[in-house]
Amino acid sequence: MHAEKGRLYGVSLGPGDPGLVTLNALRVLEEADSVWFPATPGQGGGRSSIALDILRSCGIDERKCRGIELSMSSDRSHAEQAYARSWLLMQEELLEQKSVAVVTVGDAGMYSTVTPILEHAAAAGRPYRIVAGVPAFLAAGAAAGLPLAAHAERLTILARVGSVDEIDRVLDREKGTVVVMKLSTVRDQLVPWLEKRRPDFFYAEKIGMPGEFITSRVEELCARTIPYFSLLVCSRYGRVASSVEGKL
Template structure:
């Protein structure tokens, strides 16, 4: 009987998926992918868009609504349903894939399903992907970390004090999901114009954007799919 395979799609550009990940999708019978409701009430799915561009047929996709909220109860309920459906399909001999943008084991709540399956003794496999900050570094032509420099990746709960402490420890910093800490980032830019700020949004999509002008960055309200790389070195 086949394991449930978690396939990491990468940051958004279909060609950045791994060959192993694509082969697993092409061999699958059912591919679970999340979708959310836009502010206009439309169902949208970046993951489904990637799959369709890779030539995966729509009839293989099992879309499921994933509520986007800091209150995680509804999201966990959705994951519980996927766990049950994936388990049942596997028992029927189906090849089941569950996809995640970026990497399924890096700031991905879909890992909840992975843990639940594993805890119940159901075989799982995780095919890694390229996380957004690595793709962002390539887009900006950056060495994300150099020589003996440390790298610290934090979610969008960063404060100016966090950033000051990490830069004093010779650490490059990646801050994910900037929409949660917009005001703190703006304050950091005012207090520390000497830092080098590299801002990215929607990496790997037609709407991708890269800015390294701190004044332009300080004027933005950051969307959900955004990240910032802060360095004190030459790049």
């Protein structure tokens, strides 16, 4: 895949390890006239961006990189305004027949920061392409040495659940493996729930990033803050914890 002039691209960066950026994604990023990345504003006027860190590791020219500042808040109004402002600037570039790439950590088709921009593009009748990538839960399964599903087994994915009761309901209903992404929404409920339910599970955070952590032991989670980039894998097949403990 090559970056075409006047085309918008939603580009997946994978979970954090630059080695998991696909060849297609890297080619588009190198050829694009501008690369837009999500960033979180920090105190004192600075900002942080895992996406920008990955772009730097891939050798992408930082002079063509533009930040979309998104606060980590359940109030989406500020994010929607930031996306709208950024889209107007991207649209100007596209009208000038420039190629524009918007990146996301993980895969652009799953709970992605790219989605609002693609929605703006669709509403404006502007064509775009999505460059697929490696989602964090698959990278976590690989890091743990665990196939998440086999044969006719079911795999259910949840994200940003409002309560551990939602996880309970799915585990009670589905005879398979359940992945829960972005666990920070239930960080205060997670350990008590694991202690009570005792599911076959493993927990992972910051997969492919500095500070990567994987465990299947509840006691190792008691002092952890449970960040945004975290996930839980629970299974009814009884192989998760034993597999993880054998690899760590």
